[in-house]
Amino acid sequence: MSPKTVTGSLPAAILLAGTLAFHAFAQPPPARPHASNARSGIPAAQPKPATTPKPAKPAKSAKPDFEIHACIQDKLAAVPKVTDAGFISASVVNGVVTFTGTLGRGGGAGNVAAIAKGCGAKQVVNQIATQAATSVPKKK
Numbered sequence: 001m002s003p004k005t006v007t008g009s010l011p012a013a014i015l016l017a018g019t020l021a022f023h024a025f026a027q028p029p030p031a032r033p034h035a036s037n038a039r040s041g042i043p044a045a046q047p048k049p050a051t052t053p054k055p056a057k058p059a060k061s062a063k064p065d066f067e068i069h070a071c072i073q074d075k076l077a078a079v080p081k082v083t084d085a086g087f088i089s090a091s092v093v094n095g096v097v098t099f100t101g102t103l104g105r106g107g108g109a110g111n112v113a114a115i116a117k118g119c120g121a122k123q124v125v126n127q128i129a130t131q132a133a134t135s136v137p138k139k140k
Helices: 003-026 065-077 111-118
Strands: 086-093 096-103 123-130
Touching (some): 065 086, 096 111, 111 123
Protein backbone atom coordinates (compact mmCIF):
# COMPACT_ATOMS: atom_id res chain seq x y z
CA MET A 1 0.00 0.00 0.00
CA SER A 2 1.17 3.43 -0.73
CA PRO A 3 1.40 6.18 1.92
CA LYS A 4 -1.22 8.23 0.14
CA THR A 5 -3.84 5.50 0.53
CA VAL A 6 -3.18 5.10 4.25
CA THR A 7 -3.45 8.78 5.00
CA GLY A 8 -6.60 9.14 2.89
CA SER A 9 -8.41 6.27 4.56
CA LEU A 10 -7.44 7.22 8.15
CA PRO A 11 -9.74 10.27 8.35
CA ALA A 12 -12.53 8.22 6.80
CA ALA A 13 -12.05 5.49 9.42
CA ILE A 14 -12.09 8.03 12.25
CA LEU A 15 -15.23 9.61 10.83
CA LEU A 16 -16.92 6.22 10.55
CA ALA A 17 -15.96 5.24 14.12
CA GLY A 18 -17.22 8.58 15.46
CA THR A 19 -20.54 8.22 13.64
CA LEU A 20 -21.08 4.68 14.96
CA ALA A 21 -20.20 5.76 18.51
CA PHE A 22 -22.59 8.70 18.32
CA HIS A 23 -25.39 6.44 17.08
CA ALA A 24 -24.81 3.97 19.89
CA PHE A 25 -25.01 6.62 22.61
CA ALA A 26 -27.90 8.52 21.01
CA GLN A 27 -30.25 5.53 21.30
CA PRO A 28 -32.79 5.65 24.16
CA PRO A 29 -32.20 3.15 26.95
CA PRO A 30 -34.08 -0.12 26.57
CA ALA A 31 -37.45 -0.25 28.30
CA ARG A 32 -37.49 -2.06 31.59
CA PRO A 33 -40.02 -4.84 31.94
CA HIS A 34 -42.99 -4.19 34.23
CA ALA A 35 -42.72 -7.60 35.85
CA SER A 36 -41.13 -7.99 39.26
CA ASN A 37 -37.40 -7.70 39.53
CA ALA A 38 -36.29 -11.32 39.72
CA ARG A 39 -32.97 -10.54 41.42
CA SER A 40 -34.27 -8.36 44.26
CA GLY A 41 -37.65 -10.01 44.75
CA ILE A 42 -39.32 -6.58 44.82
CA PRO A 43 -42.44 -6.39 42.66
CA ALA A 44 -42.53 -3.63 40.08
CA ALA A 45 -44.73 -0.63 40.81
CA GLN A 46 -48.22 -1.14 39.53
CA PRO A 47 -49.86 1.75 37.67
CA LYS A 48 -52.60 3.45 39.62
CA PRO A 49 -56.09 2.98 38.29
CA ALA A 50 -57.64 6.04 36.72
CA THR A 51 -59.76 7.94 39.21
CA THR A 52 -63.05 9.41 38.24
CA PRO A 53 -63.67 12.99 39.32
CA LYS A 54 -65.90 13.45 42.32
CA PRO A 55 -69.36 14.77 41.53
CA ALA A 56 -69.93 18.40 42.40
CA LYS A 57 -71.68 19.07 45.67
CA PRO A 58 -75.29 19.98 45.14
CA ALA A 59 -76.02 23.63 45.74
CA LYS A 60 -77.71 24.49 48.99
CA SER A 61 -81.39 24.61 48.45
CA ALA A 62 -82.51 28.18 48.61
CA LYS A 63 -85.33 29.04 50.95
CA PRO A 64 -88.59 30.06 49.37
CA ASP A 65 -89.27 33.80 49.36
CA PHE A 66 -92.14 33.52 51.84
CA GLU A 67 -89.87 31.80 54.41
CA ILE A 68 -87.19 34.47 54.02
CA HIS A 69 -89.82 37.21 54.40
CA ALA A 70 -91.33 35.64 57.53
CA CYS A 71 -87.89 35.22 59.09
CA ILE A 72 -87.00 38.87 58.40
CA GLN A 73 -90.29 40.15 59.85
CA ASP A 74 -89.76 38.09 63.02
CA LYS A 75 -86.21 39.31 63.48
CA LEU A 76 -87.07 42.96 62.75
CA ALA A 77 -89.88 42.81 65.32
CA ALA A 78 -87.38 41.62 67.92
CA VAL A 79 -85.05 44.63 67.40
CA PRO A 80 -86.47 47.61 69.30
CA LYS A 81 -83.84 49.94 67.83
CA VAL A 82 -85.42 49.36 64.40
CA THR A 83 -89.10 49.11 65.34
CA ASP A 84 -89.07 52.20 67.56
CA ALA A 85 -87.07 54.35 65.14
CA GLY A 86 -89.38 54.23 62.13
CA PHE A 87 -91.10 52.17 59.49
CA ILE A 88 -89.36 49.52 57.40
CA SER A 89 -90.85 47.15 54.87
CA ALA A 90 -89.13 44.24 53.21
CA SER A 91 -89.99 42.57 49.92
CA VAL A 92 -88.42 39.34 48.67
CA VAL A 93 -88.23 38.31 45.01
CA ASN A 94 -86.12 35.28 44.00
CA GLY A 95 -84.07 35.53 47.19
CA VAL A 96 -83.29 39.25 46.72
CA VAL A 97 -84.51 41.29 49.68
CA THR A 98 -85.31 44.97 49.20
CA PHE A 99 -85.74 47.11 52.29
CA THR A 100 -87.62 50.40 52.00
CA GLY A 101 -88.80 52.90 54.56
CA THR A 102 -87.57 55.61 56.84
CA LEU A 103 -85.70 55.36 60.11
CA GLY A 104 -84.86 57.98 62.62
CA ARG A 105 -81.29 58.85 63.42
CA GLY A 106 -79.38 55.85 64.72
CA GLY A 107 -82.19 53.47 63.82
CA GLY A 108 -79.87 50.66 62.76
CA ALA A 109 -80.38 50.71 58.99
CA GLY A 110 -77.06 48.92 58.61
CA ASN A 111 -78.22 45.93 60.66
CA VAL A 112 -80.95 44.92 58.20
CA ALA A 113 -78.48 43.43 55.71
CA ALA A 114 -77.10 41.06 58.33
CA ILE A 115 -80.63 40.10 59.35
CA ALA A 116 -81.58 39.35 55.73
CA LYS A 117 -78.44 37.30 55.05
CA GLY A 118 -79.06 35.34 58.24
CA CYS A 119 -82.54 34.51 56.97
CA GLY A 120 -81.21 33.12 53.68
CA ALA A 121 -81.26 36.11 51.33
CA LYS A 122 -78.97 35.86 48.30
CA GLN A 123 -78.69 39.63 47.93
CA VAL A 124 -79.83 42.70 49.88
CA VAL A 125 -80.91 46.04 48.46
CA ASN A 126 -81.03 48.69 51.18
CA GLN A 127 -83.22 51.64 50.21
CA ILE A 128 -83.85 52.81 53.78
CA ALA A 129 -83.70 56.56 54.25
CA THR A 130 -82.56 57.98 57.55
CA GLN A 131 -84.02 61.16 58.92
CA ALA A 132 -81.61 63.88 59.84
CA ALA A 133 -81.77 64.99 63.41
CA THR A 134 -83.87 68.09 63.80
CA SER A 135 -82.09 70.79 65.70
CA VAL A 136 -83.68 73.58 67.59
CA PRO A 137 -82.16 76.97 66.77
CA LYS A 138 -80.37 78.56 69.70
CA LYS A 139 -81.79 81.72 71.15
CA LYS A 140 -79.55 84.71 71.09
